[in-house]
Amino acid sequence: HDEKTGVKNYDSYFDFRTKFDGDFVKSIGVVVVSMNEMRRINELLGLKYGDKLLREMALVLKECFPEESIYRVSGDVNQNEEEFMSGLSLLHERLDQHLELSASIGQVFDDKSKSIKKCVVDAEYLVENQKKSYYQKIGAERSGAASRMGMLGKMLNNIEKNAYEI
Secondary structure, three states, X not given: OOOOOOOOOHHHHHHHHHHOOHHHOOOEEEXXXXXXXXXXXXXXXXXXXXXXXXXXXXXXXXXXXXXXXXXXXXXXXXXXXXXXXXXXXXXXXXXXXXXOOOEEEEEEEEOOOOOHHXXXXXXXXXXXXXXXXXXXXXXXXXXXXXXHHHHHHHXXXXXXXXXXXX
């Protein structure tokens, strides 16, 4: 298990992937979640805050999908399309409720070839395209210190310096 998040680690995923046999399942659903701006979060707000967000994301994923299928790359095997889409819908709903969690999500449901490798590659491709769109959008919106992350970083620094009274 991954120490930061409590979900299965990459080694567990790799073991699963090498042993996986698509002949014994009806379908495959793969969701790849990549948190946006983690480098910037870690730089501005610190590694502890970044780790906290990773743990929160893991908790959100556990609400949406079976825990035994959550890895750094999440693959939901042997779910029907309705269950898969329900989990995906719940994931988007939960992320909307957690304003501090921003993620790009790629999802693939396959009930034909059932190739875990192809599903993961396709889902990662979708994540990459979503990330590009995200960074293009925030690049247009961001203006130096007025950015959301910049303001949040300044606010946390001021809280640490006791600049606010409660």
